[in-house]
Amino acid sequence: MEAFMKSILPAGELNQFFINPESMVDADVDFTGTIYKIKNLGQFSFVHLSTLAGIFQSVITGECSLKEGSSIHVWGKVVTAKLKDKVLASKTIEIQISKWKTLSTHYESSPFDLTKPELNIHNDVLFDQRMISLRHPREKAIFKIQEALGEGFRRALRKRGCTELRTPKIVKEGAEGGANIFELNYFGQPAYLTQSPQFYKEFGVGIFERVFEIAPVFRAEKHNTSRHLNEYISVDAEIGNISSFEEVMAFETGVLKEVFEFLKLECSFELELLGISLKEFESIPSLTFKEVKVIVSREFGIHEENEPDLSPQEELKISEWALSQWGSDFLFVTHYPSEKRPFYAMDSEVNPEESLSFDLLYRGVEITTGGQRIHEYEAIVNKLKRRGMNPEHFEFFIKAHRYGLPPHGGFGLGLERLTQKIIGLESVKRCSLFPRDISRLSP
Amino acid sequence: MEAFMKSILPAGELNQFFINPESMVDADVDFTGTIYKIKNLGQFSFVHLSTLAGIFQSVITGECSLKEGSSIHVWGKVVTAKLKDKVLASKTIEIQISKWKTLSTHYESSPFDLTKPELNIHNDVLFDQRMISLRHPREKAIFKIQEALGEGFRRALRKRGCTELRTPKIVKEGAEGGANIFELNYFGQPAYLTQSPQFYKEFGVGIFERVFEIAPVFRAEKHNTSRHLNEYISVDAEIGNISSFEEVMAFETGVLKEVFEFLKLECSFELELLGISLKEFESIPSLTFKEVKVIVSREFGIHEENEPDLSPQEELKISEWALSQWGSDFLFVTHYPSEKRPFYAMDSEVNPEESLSFDLLYRGVEITTGGQRIHEYEAIVNKLKRRGMNPEHFEFFIKAHRYGLPPHGGFGLGLERLTQKIIGLESVKRCSLFPRDISRLSP
Numbered sequence: 091m092e093a094f095m096k097s098i099l100p101a102g103e104l105n106q107f108f109i110n111p112e113s114m115v116d117a118d119v120d121f122t123g124t125i126y127k128i129k130n131l132g133q134f135s136f137v138h139l140s141t142l143a144g145i146f147q148s149v150i151t152g153e154c155s156l157k158e159g160s161s162i163h164v165w166g167k168v169v170t171a172k173l174k175d176k177v178l179a180s181k182t183i184e185i186q187i188s189k190w191k192t193l194s195t196h197y198e199s200s201p202f203d204l205t206k207p208e209l210n211i212h213n214d215v216l217f218d219q220r221m222i223s224l225r226h227p228r229e230k231a232i233f234k235i236q237e238a239l240g241e242g243f244r245r246a247l248r249k250r251g252c253t254e255l256r257t258p259k260i261v262k263e264g265a266e267g268g269a270n271i272f273e274l275n276y277f278g279q280p281a282y283l284t285q286s287p288q289f290y291k292e293f294g295v296g297i298f299e300r301v302f303e304i305a306p307v308f309r310a311e312k313h314n315t316s317r318h319l320n321e322y323i324s325v326d327a328e329i330g331n332i333s334s335f336e337e338v339m340a341f342e343t344g345v346l347k348e349v350f351e352f353l354k355l356e357c358s359f360e361l362e363l364l365g366i367s368l369k370e371f372e373s374i375p376s377l378t379f380k381e382v383k384v385i386v387s388r389e390f391g392i393h394e395e396n397e398p399d400l401s402p403q404e405e406l407k408i409s410e411w412a413l414s415q416w417g418s419d420f421l422f423v424t425h426y427p428s429e430k431r432p433f434y435a436m437d438s439e440v441n442p443e444e445s446l447s448f449d450l451l452y453r454g455v456e457i458t459t460g461g462q463r464i465h466e467y468e469a470i471v472n473k474l475k476r477r478g479m480n481p482e483h484f485e486f487f488i489k490a491h492r493y494g495l496p497p498h499g500g501f502g503l504g505l506e507r508l509t510q511k512i513i514g515l516e517s518v519k520r521c522s523l524f525p526r527d528i529s530r531l532s533p
Numbered sequence: 534m535e536a537f538m539k540s541i542l543p544a545g546e547l548n549q550f551f552i553n554p555e556s557m558v559d560a561d562v563d564f565t566g567t568i569y570k571i572k573n574l575g576q577f578s579f580v581h582l583s584t585l586a587g588i589f590q591s592v593i594t595g596e597c598s599l600k601e602g603s604s605i606h607v608w609g610k611v612v613t614a615k616l617k618d619k620v621l622a623s624k625t626i627e628i629q630i631s632k633w634k635t636l637s638t639h640y641e642s643s644p645f646d647l648t649k650p651e652l653n654i655h656n657d658v659l660f661d662q663r664m665i666s667l668r669h670p671r672e673k674a675i676f677k678i679q680e681a682l683g684e685g686f687r688r689a690l691r692k693r694g695c696t697e698l699r700t701p702k703i704v705k706e707g708a709e710g711g712a713n714i715f716e717l718n719y720f721g722q723p724a725y726l727t728q729s730p731q732f733y734k735e736f737g738v739g740i741f742e743r744v745f746e747i748a749p750v751f752r753a754e755k756h757n758t759s760r761h762l763n764e765y766i767s768v769d770a771e772i773g774n775i776s777s778f779e780e781v782m783a784f785e786t787g788v789l790k791e792v793f794e795f796l797k798l799e800c801s802f803e804l805e806l807l808g809i810s811l812k813e814f815e816s817i818p819s820l821t822f823k824e825v826k827v828i829v830s831r832e833f834g835i836h837e838e839n840e841p842d843l844s845p846q847e848e849l850k851i852s853e854w855a856l857s858q859w860g861s862d863f864l865f866v867t868h869y870p871s872e873k874r875p876f877y878a879m880d881s882e883v884n885p886e887e888s889l890s891f892d893l894l895y896r897g898v899e900i901t902t903g904g905q906r907i908h909e910y911e912a913i914v915n916k917l918k919r920r921g922m923n924p925e926h927f928e929f930f931i932k933a934h935r936y937g938l939p940p941h942g943g944f945g946l947g948l949e950r951l952t953q954k955i956i957g958l959e960s961v962k963r964c965s966l967f968p969r970d971i972s973r974l975s976p
Contacts, residue, residue: 103787104694122774124742124939142694142742159937161774193774197910198935221736221933230740237697251547251585254680256766256948258967259702259749260715260726262975272703274717274726277755277971283703283717290967293664293976297673299567299585305748306702312720323699331565331604331636344546467640486976490664492641494602496567505699524701524733528720532705533736533929 108143111168111180119185120165122193125158126177127205137187138205139164144179144359145227147171150187157196158205165189176207176363177227200225213517220524220533231360232521235353236509240304242352243325243503246345252327253298257290259283259306263486272310283308286502288434289487291328292463295498296490299330304505314528316517317402317455319506321526328500335436335446335462338499339422342450342460343374346420353512364513369419374450375412376422382408398427406454424448433477434470434487436462436499450501453511460501467491550611551586554623557611562628565636567604569620569670570648571597580630581648582607587622587802588670590614593630600639601648608632619650619806620670643668656960663967663976674803675964678796679952683747685795686768686946689788695770696741700733702726702749706929715753726751729945731877732930734771735906738941739933742773747948757971759960760845760898762949764969771906771943778879778889778905781942782865785893785903786817789863796955807956812862817893818855819865825851841870843892843899852897867891876916877930879905879942893944896954903944910934 107119123139123146135154139146139162148164156162166187173181200222202211209216209226216223223229244254260276261284272283287303294301307324329341350368354361361368377385382400386392390407400408400423412421425444428437435445447461464470470491474481481488506521519525524533550562566582566589578597582589582605591607599605609630616624643665645654652659652669659666666672687697703719704727715726730746737744750767772784793811797804804811820828825843829835833850843851843866855864868887871880878888890904907913913934917924924931949964962968967976 104692108694122939124739124773124937140742157937161937161939163774194908194937194939196937200936219932221739221929222936224736224740233698234696236699240697240699241691248684249547251551253677254683255676256679256683256749256966258764258965258969260751260764260969260974272717272719274715276715276974277753279974281974289976293667296567296664297667299583306699308703310720321701321703330567331606465637486664489662489976493643493665494567494600494604494637494639496565496604496637522701523699526701526703531703531719531722531724533732533932 104142107168108141111143111146112183114168115170115183117168118165119168120163122161122163124161125156128154128156128158130154138175138178139185141179145177146180146183146185147173147175147178148185148187150190156190156192159196159200161193163191163193179359213519217519217525217530218533224523228364231357231363232509232513232515233523234360235357235364235513236505236521238353238356239349239508239512240323240325240505241356242349243302243304243345245352246348247300247302247327249348250300250329250341250345252300252302252329253294255287255291255294255298255301255303256305257284257287257294257303259308263289263484270310272308285309286324287326288432288502291326291500292434292487292495292498293490295328295330295500296493296495299496300328302327312528316519317507319518319522319525319527322507322518322522323505325503325505326500328498330496330498332462332497332499335424335448335460335499338460338462338501339374339376339424339448339450342458342501342503346374347371366513368512369417371418371420374420374422375416375418376424376448377408377412378425379423379427379444380425382423385411398430400449400456402455405451405456409451409454412451419453421451422448423451431461433473433479434463436464437473446499450503452508453514455507455511457507457511458501458503460499462497462499465491465495465497547585551584554586554589554611554626558613558626560611561608562611563606563608565604565606568599568601571599571601573597581618581621582628588620589623589626589628590616590618590621591628591630593633599633599635602639602643604636606634606636622802656962660962660968660973661976667966671807674800674806675952675956675958676966677803678800678807678956679948679964681796681799682792682951682955683766683768683948684799685792686745686747686788688795689791690743690745690770692791693743693772693784693788695743695745695772696737698730698734698737698741698744698746699748700727700730700737700746702751706732706927713752713754715751728752729767730769731875731945734769734943735877735930735938735941736933738771738773738943739936739938742939743771745770755971759962760950762961762965762968762970765950765961765965766948768946768948769943771941773939773941775905775940775942778867778891778903778942781903781905781944782817782819782867782891782893785901785944785946789817790814809956811955812860814861814863817863817865818859818861819867819891820851820855821868822866822870822887823868825866828854841873845898848894848899849897852894855894862896864894865891866894874904876920876922877906877913879907880916889942893946895951896957898950898954900950900954901944901946903942905940905942908934908938908940 105121123141126140127138129136135150137148166185171184428445431445438444449456450458509521510518548564566584569583570581572579578593580591609628614627746769871888874888881887892899893901952964953961
């Protein structure tokens with residue numbers, strides 16, 4: 091019996107080839123990858139290898155007996171090449187393979203051709219076979235973009251002094267209330283899945299002043315639309331010691347600008363593969379809720395003036411209008427009617443029927459709701475009472491107000507919706523790795 | 534009606550004072566903060582202001598009528614000072630306040646003194662009043678350390694080519710099985726809260742080769758101990774094209790080394806406040822499960838040789854032994870009996886009763902379980918059959934194997950447990966912002 095010491099092997103580090111493949115011309119390299127595509131040409135074969143740095147073309151002398159889907163360790167030399175295939179990570183090099191070792195074997199072929207430029211399968215098949223369909227380069231690209239968006243938010247928020255929270259997903263009290271909430275049995279007592287970290291991030295303002303969380307939230311909404319998921323990723327930020335709700339909008343604008351810059355830096359390959367171009371922006375135009383109603387009525391003949399919210403059609407049309415007027419993909423809509431906003435929203439002193447809140451529309455769809463919140467104890471108690479709600483039921487929440495909370499506000503953003511609109515996909519479900527809807531719970 | 538353009542205000546950016554307070558000596562500054570502590574001395578008052586950059590001492594001429602818990606905007610001059618209070622972010626400067634503006638008012642005092650060096654309240658009070666008790670500097674420090682640990686993992690894993698996943702928390706099939714799973718009604722069908730992202734991260738290996746996720750998992754375990762939470766944060770990584778399970782251990786070792794380096798860099802203030810010193814380490818010693826049994830029997834007289842797992846007492850004792858032998862806070866234990874590991878664990882070819890898996894102990898407690906997984910389709914089908922499990926029930930999982938998976942392995946780490954053992958707290962619950970246990974569901 092001999093105890094042994096494990097040293098830190100270089101195994102975990104990225105192979106030099108992965109870090110800068112183009113710099114490796116003429117070098118002998120070895121690395122591992124999964125065979126994405128094989129093209130047998132008799133005298134030699136092209137083998138496209140999927141690696142941590144993307145898909146690379148390699149060349150094997152003679153017929154290739156390997157199978158797509160298998161993983162191999164290859165040894166070879168990097169040579170220059172002129173390649174056109176869009177999925178290839180490098181169009182200027184390929185690897186001449188001298189030796190290989192099989193790491194895993196192929197058992198059965200994929201039910202659809204993963205090597206076609208586009209998958210072109212029905213969403214039901216796409217989602218039923220998600221562990222396979224996500225292997226297609228275009229599907230993978232969606233989630234590399236989503237990862238970069240999440241990371242971009244985290245970096246921009248941390249840079250601004252926000253502390254990352256990890257708040258509970260099983261809760262006794264929902265933030266939004268209503269029937270759209272999943273219930274579970276928690277050791278004999280009823281509990282719920284959180285619809286929003288709202289209450290917790292307001293607590294967080296009292297603790298860290300600026301906070302954020304990027305985490306799943308759950309909505310038991312029964313509608314099955316292209317803009318809804320029953321489980322989605324919410325990017326939530328809340329900042330204290332603000333002077334107005336406009337400061338929250340300016341904060342979000344600055345964050346989004348950096349998120350887009352990070353995305354372009356991190357995902358240039360994926361953006362090009364999917365044919366996406368993103369507009370530069372320095373600012374985001376803003377209209378009040380009332381202004382939007384006037385414009386959509388006048389310009390588009392949509393007469394929903396008396397509705398206390400914007401319909402999806404109104405959001406779409408006012409976004410088209412903002413694009414034509416200001417060239418902006420984004421539009422803030424402010425001063426939503428108080429009655430349609432949650433009890434914790436701060437109302438305008440000038441006109442209490444209007445809340446100091448906003449939505450952010452992007453390419454026709456609401457991606458964010460935000461605003462200033464009530465921070466004084468007596469004000470929140472009075473608001474609850476005016477709504478016919480019992481402050482005692484919210485004791486756990488307004489306790490934070492009782493012992494002092496700085497003036498604060500924040501926003502929540504749906505990560506899948508932002509991804510969807512950036513890529514231009516028809517359904518938000520395409521932007522969830524394993525989407526959950528009213529009829530889909532697996533895989 | 535006039536639409537207006539919002540420009541990006543500097544509001545979101547950190548005030549210059551917050552970026553490098555010590556460099557601001559003699560400068561006129563203004564910033565916002567929350568009053569942490571007031572000491573009236575008649576001719577002048579010390580006001581300790583909690584800000585995004587920590588707590589700073591400021592001085593106001595005369596009696597101070599402000600209240601602890603209120604937020605203010607201050608204007609003043611930065612001057613040098615010699616201060617000793619451990620909670621102060623800077624011991625070399627203070628701010629002479631000339632003017633202030635109240636941003637939020639104090640309504641009622643905290644139920645316990647937040648300005649004492651130690652809170653010293655019972656855990657039940659600590660958790661019941663969590664939105665208040667977390668405002669204590671030592672409680673805050675726990676979660677700044679936890680945030681740095683999470684960020685350290687993310688950086689080390691991204692650097693190694695891992696893609697961040699966001700997998701569903703509502704699932705049809707659990708990864709671990711068993712009774713310890715929360716059930717909910719999902720639009721009329723039974724669903725569960727995920728106990729682990731295991732199946733999804735194995736799918737992820739087939740898609741991105743290396744993946745990770747830092748997200749909540751849920752365990753409906755009825756025991757109420759100092760080492761369990763019913764909702765906790767799991768740091769999960771899974772890497773493909775490995776040659777052995779030792780490669781996974783080496784990978785985790787390298788990651789942990791960087792996590793500790795990042796923690797020291799990011800949280801020097803908090804580590805000092807809590808009196809924590811962390812050992813440097815280059816490698817982690819390793820013992821087999823059988824070796825551990827022999828040692829704890831011989832050295833500590835614990836005779837549980839026939840148990841197929843390690844008891845908490847055995848984990849504690851072998852950790853003490855490893856510390857005395859090698860000076861290491863960490864210890865890998867390998868080759869756990871196959872019968873106690875899940876069906877997807879790969880067994881040793883030499884001795885099929887042993888699995889190619891490991892636990893990582895840190896300061897006496899298991900913080901990680903990991904290992905190599907079965908990647909070949911026929912092998913996983915055979916393992917399921919040997920266990921008397923029906924492969925059809927796992928069709929959604931083993932589909933990934935059927936179409937090819939690289940050899941792979943990974944690990945899962947409990948973020949709260951790591952935080953707990955680093956800080957040396959008696960209960961893991963202290964490391965959950967809003968802990969969930971069998972009797973605690975709120976706040």
